[in-house]
Amino acid sequence: MESLTFSTVSSRHFSTTFPRKTTSSLTSSTSPHALSFRSSNSSSSSRELWGIVNSQRVVTGRRERRGLIIRAEMFGQLTSGLESAWNKLKGEEVLTKENIVEPMRDIRRALLEADVSLPVVRRFVQAVSEQAVGVGVIRGVKPDQQLVKIVSDELVKLMGGEVSELTFAKSPPTVILLAGLQGVGKTTVSAKLALYLKKQGKSCMLIAGDVYRPAAIDQLVILGKQVDVPVYTAGTDVKPAEIARQGLQEAKKKNVDVVIMDTAGRLQIDKTMMDELKDVKRTLNPTEVLLVVDAMTGQEAAALVTTFNLEIGITGAILTKLDGDSRGGAALSVKEVSGKPIKLVGRGERMEDLEPFYPDRMAGRILGMGDVLSFVEKAQEVMKQEDAEDLQQKIMSAKFDFNDFLKQTRAVAQMGSMSRVLGMIPGMGKVTPAQIREAEKSLQIMEAMIEVMTPEEREKPELLAESPARRKRIAKESGKTEQQVSQLVAQLFQMRVRMKNLMGVMQGGSVPALSNLEEAMQAEQKAPPGTARRKRRSDSRKQFAGSSGRPNPRGFGGGN
Numbered sequence: 001m002e003s004l005t006f007s008t009v010s011s012r013h014f015s016t017t018f019p020r021k022t023t024s025s026l027t028s029s030t031s032p033h034a035l036s037f038r039s040s041n042s043s044s045s046s047r048e049l050w051g052i053v054n055s056q057r058v059v060t061g062r063r064e065r066r067g068l069i070i071r072a073e074m075f076g077q078l079t080s081g082l083e084s085a086w087n088k089l090k091g092e093e094v095l096t097k098e099n100i101v102e103p104m105r106d107i108r109r110a111l112l113e114a115d116v117s118l119p120v121v122r123r124f125v126q127a128v129s130e131q132a133v134g135v136g137v138i139r140g141v142k143p144d145q146q147l148v149k150i151v152s153d154e155l156v157k158l159m160g161g162e163v164s165e166l167t168f169a170k171s172p173p174t175v176i177l178l179a180g181l182q183g184v185g186k187t188t189v190s191a192k193l194a195l196y197l198k199k200q201g202k203s204c205m206l207i208a209g210d211v212y213r214p215a216a217i218d219q220l221v222i223l224g225k226q227v228d229v230p231v232y233t234a235g236t237d238v239k240p241a242e243i244a245r246q247g248l249q250e251a252k253k254k255n256v257d258v259v260i261m262d263t264a265g266r267l268q269i270d271k272t273m274m275d276e277l278k279d280v281k282r283t284l285n286p287t288e289v290l291l292v293v294d295a296m297t298g299q300e301a302a303a304l305v306t307t308f309n310l311e312i313g314i315t316g317a318i319l320t321k322l323d324g325d326s327r328g329g330a331a332l333s334v335k336e337v338s339g340k341p342i343k344l345v346g347r348g349e350r351m352e353d354l355e356p357f358y359p360d361r362m363a364g365r366i367l368g369m370g371d372v373l374s375f376v377e378k379a380q381e382v383m384k385q386e387d388a389e390d391l392q393q394k395i396m397s398a399k400f401d402f403n404d405f406l407k408q409t410r411a412v413a414q415m416g417s418m419s420r421v422l423g424m425i426p427g428m429g430k431v432t433p434a435q436i437r438e439a440e441k442s443l444q445i446m447e448a449m450i451e452v453m454t455p456e457e458r459e460k461p462e463l464l465a466e467s468p469a470r471r472k473r474i475a476k477e478s479g480k481t482e483q484q485v486s487q488l489v490a491q492l493f494q495m496r497v498r499m500k501n502l503m504g505v506m507q508g509g510s511v512p513a514l515s516n517l518e519e520a521m522q523a524e525q526k527a528p529p530g531t532a533r534r535k536r537r538s539d540s541r542k543q544f545a546g547s548s549g550r551p552n553p554r555g556f557g558g559g560n
């Protein structure tokens with residue numbers, strides 16, 4: 001399904017798999033975060049690809065205007081409104097009560113401009129502010145990235161958290177009653193839904209219940225043919241409740257799994273319409289009563305869902321025309337205002353354009369920052385503040401041992417494939433797949449050797465540095481060579497010194513921001529011989545001498 005591609009694409013795909021073309025200057029501004037993950041070649045006309053390369057935003061419309069191609073991005077205005085919030089945090093070290101005031105104002109404005117209902121905006125802003133000031137520091141994650149993550153989590157919550165699946169009757173047929181105002185897309189949705197369920201292996205039948213618009217019956221018959229689903233019709237002279245009864249009877253006779261009833265829409269909610277719907281509902285005793293609402297109507301859609309729920313009792317909503325110029329108000333307000341979930345969304349006029357409503361993917365599209373979100377999540381998982389501080393302490397006091405080494409390598413493994421993690425780090429995108437495979441292989445070798453060390457050896461690497469016999473034993477038990485063991489021990493000592501050097505670049509001993517770490521690493525690589533490198537080597541020797549008392553004159557590789 002099309003949407004699947006948007007929230008999970010890792011940054012590597014931007015640079016390696018998909019060609020890319022920069023968005024027209026007429027589209028909303030581009031996130032600086034997203035930019036850092038982008039590649040720069042061009043040429044693709046595929047809509048899916050465009051969605052991906054535009055940093056996971058959905059490009060929905062394509063209109064020629066005065067020779068220029070204008071690409072409308074879903075929720076583009078909301079996305080750029082939120083971007084200005086992150087931008088206000090550039091250069092900040094940590095989120096504070098003071099420095100989030102301005103970004104929160106931007107978030108509030110962006111949501112209101114997107115036509116999100118005011119009480120919803122108020123609650124949202126309050127929830128985000130509270131979390132932002134209490135969030136603390138996560139190693140390697142900048143405050144603006146942290147705010148993106150908090151906003152994302154709250155957006156997901158606002159939209160209901162989990163996907164709200166359709167319910168099926170214990171004994172078939174499952175009956176789905178569709179309701180809604182005129183022109184919202186009910187008839188189209190009826191057929192789309194039948195196709196959607198058919199793809200899940202369910203047999204379906206449609207009932208044409210819109211007796212006020214004869215063309216609607218013809219339309220449903222045509223669409224039914226298109227998706228190859230039978231349509232029950234009884235003309236326009238029969239009451240909708242009676243059509244429902246007959247249709248249901250027919251469906252039972254045919255052992256159909258799901259019956260979908262299309263009903264008439266009105267321009268306004270009126271009593272006759274509600275009474276008629278109530279009659280139909282009573283007759284059908286439906287498993288699902290879904291209100292079809294138009295995303296373009298913004299918070300009005302949420303108000304409608306509330307009214308319909310109070311009047312006839314509904315189980316959820318279907319949001320249509322999400323591919324249009326909707327600003328996001330409907331998607332963000334429906335659940336919070338009405339308490340009823342959006343179950344499905346329509347994203348185009350084709351029969352295939354109906355899909356479940358995934359709050360997390362929707363949030364990802366609104367923010368257009370899937371990569372930043374997954375990076376922050378991974379960092380949160382593996383780099384808890386306490387761990388980072390603990391590690392820092394150890395490094396500063398040169399006590400980084402094999403347990404820490406193992407913890408670190410496992411943390412990297414936990415972060416998923418190393419390649420993905422490296423790809424997420426700006427500036428690290430040029431690591432080749434071969435290098436990555438090599439790195440992953442050496443991690444496994446290291447783990448095997450550390451695992452056979454005694455607890456004492458793990459805590460005091462000096463024991464191994466001093467004793468060829470111990471190294472020999474480790475080699476034997478882990479199935480590796482003595483040279484590999486010696487290299488590992490040497491590596492640990494080198495790492496102590498390297499990390500200590502890196503820590504030196506941090507201001508005030510704080511946990512490093514990613515950029516500092518990157519700069520330090522680049523500086524290290526660029527250092528001319530005889531300066532930092534030379535110093536590091538001598539530091540390394542001192543470190544080794546200090547820890548073991550007496551360096552092995554033959555070096556690790558040469559011992560027996």
Ligand SMILES: Nc1nc2c(ncn2[C@@H]2O[C@H](COP(=O)(O)OP(=O)(O)OP(=O)(O)O)[C@@H](O)[C@H]2O)c(=O)[nH]1
Pocket residue numbers: 180181182183184185186187188189210213216264265266320321322323324345346347348349353
């Ligand atoms: N772009 C887009 N158009 C849609 C979508 N869903 C429906 N439409 C279009 O909206 C128009 C109205 O759809 P209908 O299915 O006739 O609407 P209805 O609610 O049955 O209308 P009434 O029978 O008058 O109440 C049609 O032109 C559909 O093609 C969607 O998700 N995206």
